[in-house]
């Protein structure tokens with residue numbers, strides 16, 4: 191039984207009846223067998239593959255598409271032009287592609303292609319290969335693609351290529367002709383502009399012939415001993431139920447392993463006097479991180495995970511990551527934790543990252559923050575763990591350049607707008623639920639989401655449903671506002687009228703986005719009281735602590751809200767959202783403090 195078939199089955203019995211109407215109940219399936227011969231003189235390779243695509247959709251497929259990512263690394267490619275014309279280019283790309291000599295371009299040229307034994311016509315269109323099928327692949331049928339191709343590995347520019355800035359010879363990511371995803375909302379044939387991938391789960395059996403003496407790490411499990419692979423130059427990896435396959439090769443890699451429960455963690459890096467110590471400490475942190483993430487989100491389902499020096503920063507792949515390695519310990523652990531955390535969101539849930547990038551980067555950032563806090567507890571002084579994402583998002587919102595979270599990952603007008611939305615606002619999306627449904631319901635919702643939607647490509651609605659199920663609250667409004675609009679949150683204390691025995695507090699919603707309110711009142715006798723005003727449209731309220739008092743609902747249509755409390759001591763201060771769980775863009779109007787005297791009136795100007 192494969193991983194994919196075991197994991198969901200555990201949860202299927204209890205959750206099947208609740209599966210949403212949008213979820214179709216099928217996924218395409220693909221199995222690749224590849225044989226690759228690497229020429230390290232020309233930086234080229236030759237490949238042949240058999241890819242068996244099972245069309246589990248109810249639709250007949252008349253065409254098929256493959257990604258040819260390496261074709262992005264040529265002058266005038268979409269990636270090149272985009273990176274030279276966007277107002278804030280990624281410094282790793284900039285104008286580097288247009289300046290490459292032809293011998294350093296990347297390309298993939300398909301030489302032959304047969305489908306079910308018969309030659310078919312195909313067209314190279316930049317980073318996509320279009321295949322005209324002789325006969326449709328009917329619903330429920332399997333088609334066998336037999337392909338030969340040659341490729342030139344680009345000089346390392348973005349993620350993949352030969353000779354990265356730290357001297358790693360081959361970072362082989364987005365490197366082979368990969369069948370595009372067809373799912374319930376159609377084909378996904380995104381040209382390669384710069385970011386995010388989508389793929390079909392399947393089994394990969396990849397044999398790589400490299401010069402003797404090279405060490406290769408990557409996705410999958412090596413089928414022979416590393417010593418025999420190094421001396422023979424033949425490397426066979428098998429990976430089950432993955433959406434992609436990545437590898438890296440270098441003659442100078444040092445390799446070590448450790449265990450995280452049943453999972454083997456592999457480490458590959460080059461010897462470096464300055465950084466060896468950090469790499470020596472990394473395995474212990476990585477094992478602790480995997481244990482923490484297993485607990486927080488759900489069990490990591492693959493047999494191994496490889497942390498490999500390579501690439502141009504950090505990039506996630508199934509069962510592997512390529513990271514740059516010349517880093518401080520904190521930075522090395524930070525990038526490892528982030529990329530490892532992607533395993534849950536990019537590899538196993540595998541939301542379409544082009545459409546819903548915040549559900550990959552944002553959710554990954556959210557758990558990374560918590561994991562780093564766990565690993566470096568002694569280094570954390572105080573405060574809300576997600577505060578840097580909150581301030582990054584709030585600054586962008588106030589700048590006027592924010593674009594909605596729902597924007598396609600490649601189509602933001604600036605790289606900054608993408609980065610803040612996908613990473614920071616995406617992290618806030620989850621963190622902020624603590625103010626709406628409470629931390630316990632949010633944590634439970636996250637685990638249920640992973641259990642229910644693993645290996646199914648969920649989208650925002652599936653996440654919303656799990657948070658609703660965990661809390662019993664209606665969250666349509668929250669996901670609509672926060673994902674589809676750039677409306678901001680700003681609540682204020684409008685006025686306070688106090689006499690000897692009571693106080694009336696008037697609040698105001700200034701921002702367009704509604705949000706339930708937590709109100710902290712401190713009295714002169716030292717007592718601190720908490721009040722909670724839910725939104726009417728939530729149809730309930732989060733679980734309250736013993737010292738919290740539930741106030742009547744606040745209808746979102748009403749810009750102001752008033753409540754009166756009985757007092758036995760004068761009020762010293764009132765604060766909205768004292769825990770800073772909401773992304774309130776203006777905190778100056780959240781607090782009122784009084785000198786202690788009776789008969790006061792406060793009115794905000």
Ligand SMILES: [Zn+2]
Nearest residue numbers: 528532551554
């Ligand atoms: Zn990431």
